[in-house]
Amino acid sequence: MQNSLRKAPLTLVENSRDALTIDGLKCYYVNDYFGVRREIRAVDDISLTVSKNEIYGIAGESSSGKTSLIKTLAGAIRPPMRVIGGTVNFNFDGKPIDVYGEPQKMRAARWRHLSYIMQGSMNVLNPVRRVKHAFNDFASRHMGLDQAAFRQRVEAHLARLHLDPHVLEAFPHQLSGGMRQRLTIALATVCEPEFIIADEPTTALDVLVQQDVLALIKEVQTRMQASVIFVTHDMSVHAAITDRLAIMYAGRLAEEGPTQAIFDNPQHPYTAHLIGSLPRIGDTRTRKSLQGKPPALSNPPSGCRFHPRCPIAIDRCSKEVPVMQPSAAGGRVACFRAGEYKIQ
Ligand SMILES: Nc1ncnc2c1ncn2[C@@H]1O[C@H](COP(=O)(O)OP(=O)(O)OP(=O)(O)O)[C@@H](O)[C@H]1O
Numbered sequence: 001m002q003n004s005l006r007k008a009p010l011t012l013v014e015n016s017r018d019a020l021t022i023d024g025l026k027c028y029y030v031n032d033y034f035g036v037r038r039e040i041r042a043v044d045d046i047s048l049t050v051s052k053n054e055i056y057g058i059a060g061e062s063s064s065g066k067t068s069l070i071k072t073l074a075g076a077i078r079p080p081m082r083v084i085g086g087t088v089n090f091n092f093d094g095k096p097i098d099v100y101g102e103p104q105k106m107r108a109a110r111w112r113h114l115s116y117i118m119q120g121s122m123n124v125l126n127p128v129r130r131v132k133h134a135f136n137d138f139a140s141r142h143m144g145l146d147q148a149a150f151r152q153r154v155e156a157h158l159a160r161l162h163l164d165p166h167v168l169e170a171f172p173h174q175l176s177g178g179m180r181q182r183l184t185i186a187l188a189t190v191c192e193p194e195f196i197i198a199d200e201p202t203t204a205l206d207v208l209v210q211q212d213v214l215a216l217i218k219e220v221q222t223r224m225q226a227s228v229i230f231v232t233h234d235m236s237v238h239a240a241i242t243d244r245l246a247i248m249y250a251g252r253l254a255e256e257g258p259t260q261a262i263f264d265n266p267q268h269p270y271t272a273h274l275i276g277s278l279p280r281i282g283d284t285r286t287r288k289s290l291q292g293k294p295p296a297l298s299n300p301p302s303g304c305r306f307h308p309r310c311p312i313a314i315d316r317c318s319k320e321v322p323v324m325q326p327s328a329a330g331g332r333v334a335c336f337r338a339g340e341y342k343i344q
Contacts, residue, residue, distance in 0.1 A: 018091060019195055019227040020050040020073070025086035027072040040297045042068035044251040045086070047324070052091075052194075055221060055228045057242030057259065059235060059274065063294055065251040066231045067119060070197050073229070074116045075099045075106045090114065092194050111142045115188040117198040122180040125172040131183060132168035139190045157190045160223070161216060178209035182216055189220045196221070199231045214241050235278055239263060244331070247271045250295050250305035253324060257331020267333040269341040270306050276343030304335070312341050 027043035042065040050056045058066050071077065073088055088099040090106075092113040097105045110116075118124070125134050135154050143150060155165040163179075163186060172180055181201060188196065198217065202210040218241060221228050230242055238245050238259060246256040247268065255268040266272040273290050292309040295301050301308050307317035316336055327333035 016091070016094070017051050018049045019052045020091070020229075021087075021089045022049070022073065023047050023087045023089075025069075025072060025088060026084040027068055027077070028082055028084050029068075029080045030082050031080050038298055041251050041300060042081075042297055043072055044297075044300075046253055047086075048246060048253065048256060050227050050229060052227055053221075053225045054243045055218075055230055055241055057238040057245040058229060058231045058248060059233060059238055059245060060248030060254075061233060061294060063297070064248040065297070066233075066248055067199055068251075069248070070116070070199055070229060070231055073099070074110075074114065074197055075103065076116065090195060111139060111191050111193065113193050114195045114197070115191070115193045117184060117188045117196065117201050119199040120204070122177060122184050122204070125180060125183070127172050129171070130168065131170055131172065131175075134183075134187055135168070135190065138187060142191050154190055158186055161186050161220065176209075178205055178212060181205060181209075181213050185213065185216055185220065189224070189226075192224050193226065194224070195227050195229075197229045197231075200233075201230075202237060203232060203234070210237070211240075217241065235274055247274065250300055251297050252305060253332075253334060254306065255327065255331065255333045255335075256324070257327060257329050257333075261329040261331060265329045265339075267327045267329050267331075267338040268306075268335045269310050269312055269337070272341050272343050312337050 025043055025046045029040040029042060031038045046069060058069065060066055068081070071081065072083060077083060083100060090097045090099065090109070092109060097109055099106050125131060140150050143153065145153060154168065158165050158167070161182065163182060167175065167179065167183060175183070185201065201217065202213050205213060214237065217228065220226070232238065242259045244257065245259040245262045247254045247262070247270065249270050255262065255266070255271045262271060263275055266275050290309055295305055295308070301318070303318040303320050304310070304313070304322050307313040310317065314336065322334040322336050324332040324334045328339050
């Protein structure tokens with residue numbers, strides 16, 4: 001725990017419907033090269049809440065900070081990553097945990113209350129060990145069951161997820177990518193956690209297997225009434241599975257709201273571009289690409305980080321940082337000209 005972090009105001013989870021409250025979270029990659037400090041501001045002042053029993057999506061282009069944000073939530077911080085400020089509080093079944101104030105409680109909550117499906121996790125199954133060993137190694141000690149009862153519980157869980165219990169005897173290389181990903185989800189959910197964080201769980205899969213894995217996540221979430229944070233840059237996946245959606249740009253939130261409202265009526269010019277660039281069958285119009293590149297997070301632009309690429313930026317945008325305000329679409333948006341930009 002860092003001192004700077006403890007100085008930040010502690011926001012306890014006040015609303016019992018909230019499963020997660022993040023307040024003013026800042027997490028940077030800090031490198032010292034020969035006395036010269038370089039900071040990459042991957043997560044820069046993010047506040048949000050996730051409700052119980054909802055699927056909350058996080059979208060944004062590559063390097064916008066999605067993975068850094070969820071690593072910070074999960075307490076999965078390794079140098080050079082450092083939490084600079086802010087708080088992260090979970091509410092597991094009425095039991096609040098301050099992630100950086102109570103690291104021991106947080107360690108104990110992993111697997112049992114919180115599971116994290118990391119990017120590329122289908123490749124983490126040990127290639128020289130049968131699948132059943134992964135369940136034993138990771139989940140067994142959190143369930144407090146004897147060997148026979150544990151095996152029974154795992155088989156019942158697999159059956160509920162329409163997976164043949166025989167896969168426990170297989171080696172990972174004998175299974176398809178889609179099957180390995182389904183198994184990873186089964187492994188992450190066998191302890192029936194209240195909160196699941198999934199980072200790009202469908203990205204490497206073909207469209208049909210992707211649908212299958214999305215249906216599986218939705219089924220698990222509905223059955224366990226769990227909260228899910230679902231990260232992907234693929235907007236069509238968000239449209240298919242998430243209840244609410246946050247759009248990240250250059251380490252900050254640009255917009256957040258009910259997924260349908262974001263798609264129907266995006267308020268931030270960046271969101272409008274993301275939605276407007278989605279292909280639609282029968283629409284032959286040429287789409288304008290967004291000018292420029294995402295900024296380097298070691299030296300981000302002043303004011304709104306999107307202003308150098310924004311088609312409707314005004315002077316104020318380069319000088320002042322826009323804060324998240326209630327939006328006309330029923331969510332929140334950080335833009336001085338919210339709702340003014342429409343894709344033709
Ligand atoms: N270990 C690290 N050391 C230094 N910088 C890092 C490290 N990991 C990530 N970064 C930087 O942090 C920023 C955010 O990266 P992050 O992986 O969180 O983005 P992302 O939105 O998840 O991208 P992607 O969709 O490509 O996974 C990027 O500028 C990246 O280069």
